[in-house]
Amino acid sequence: MSFHSELSKDLKDELESLRWYHHELSRHAAEALLLSNGSDGSYLLRNSNEGPSCFALSVRAKDSVKHFHVRRVDQAYVFGFNQFPSLQEFVNHFANQPLVGSDTGTLIALKAPYPWRVEEPSIYESVRVHTAIQTGRTESDLVADAPSLGTKEGYLVKQGAVVKNWKQRWFTLQRHELKYFKDKMFEEPIRILDLRDCSAVQFDYSQDRVNCFCLVFPDRTFYLCAKTGVEADEWIKFLRWKLAQNRKGK
Incomplete structure (x- = not known):
């Protein structure tokens, strides 16, 4: 139902x-x-x-x-x-x-x-050629697939790589890319992290700060802090979901 x-x-x-x-x-x-x-x-x-x-x-x-x-x-x-x-x-x-x-x-x-009924042009292409390429595939090989969407954005405080100071950055998460910017109004990101290379996302208690979590990459672990524990938990759940989707190949 x-x-x-x-x-x-x-x-x-x-x-x-x-x-x-x-x-x-x-x-x-x-x-x-x-x-x-x-x-x-x-x-x-x-x-x-x-x-x-x-x-x-x-x-x-x-x-x-x-x-x-x-x-x-x-x-x-x-x-x-x-x-x-x-x-x-x-x-x-x-x-x-x-x-x-x-x-x-x-x-x-x-x-x-955004209306549920949107006007569409009544224009369709005519099929002029229709033939089959013999690949040996069958109906069972037709697997419907699409990349996961899921978007999130917000301010997080990030620890620097060399100088271990903390600076607020604007983060956006789209598909498998986590981008961070100097501030919200900047169009060019400081860096783009490919979540397909991330092995883990978890709460972190090693820093002298609250509401922290980390993203583990092969060459570096990124430490981030949210304003509240609820917000940190939302980021972790969302990022873990993204990682799970990536492991499924989506």
């Missing part, structure tokens, strides 16, 4: 009146959609896998996508610290292009909803 079929008929009808509610869209697909065809501040509402009364607001923030909880309690919608008595009042809130602050301190202006 799909998530959507578990919703009550009244709730289905109510949500489907919202042009930017993408009911069956997964987190992976939402990121692909917003990164490829959205713009900074584009957002959409989709189902969360946490239950029939839980939803996710997926928002493009420059080159990453952030996901925020939306819960339906009785007839109301809870988003952040606000509770809206009805879907209409929830939608009216978005008409004012509200600012949303994430745990990393990033402020995102919710500029434009």
Whole structure:
């Protein structure tokens, strides 16, 4: 049974009146959609896998996508610290292009909803040649595959390689690349770390700092600190998930 079929008929009808509610869209697909065809501040509402009364607001923030909880309690919608008595009042809130602050301190202006129905050109190529290359492969060899998306960004404090001082850097994680920049407004990264070469990510207690974790590479171990233990835990879980995906060859 799909998530959507578990919703009550009244709730289905109510949500489907919202042009930017993408009911069956997964987190992976939402990121692909917003990164490829959205713009900074584009957002959409989709189902969360946490239950029939839980939803996710997926928002493009420059080159990453952030996901925020939306819960339906009785007839109301809870988003952040606000509770809206009805879907209409929830939608009216978005008409004012509200600012949303994430745990990393990033402020995102919710500029434009991304509609579930997008106009496409009715142009298709005609097949002029269609032949088979005899490779000996069968249907069982057709394995659907795609690189893992999953994006994350935020400030972390990094220990220097030679001089063991600590400096705040802006980090972005996309696909298998962890980049860090001098600051958020810089376009060129100081360095790009290829997570396919990383063997482990774990909490670190060897430094005289709290909320630290390390990334182990063949030639160096990188020491990073987050503002809070929760934020450090999120980075570790996300990076470990990336490493697991890389080991699967995705």
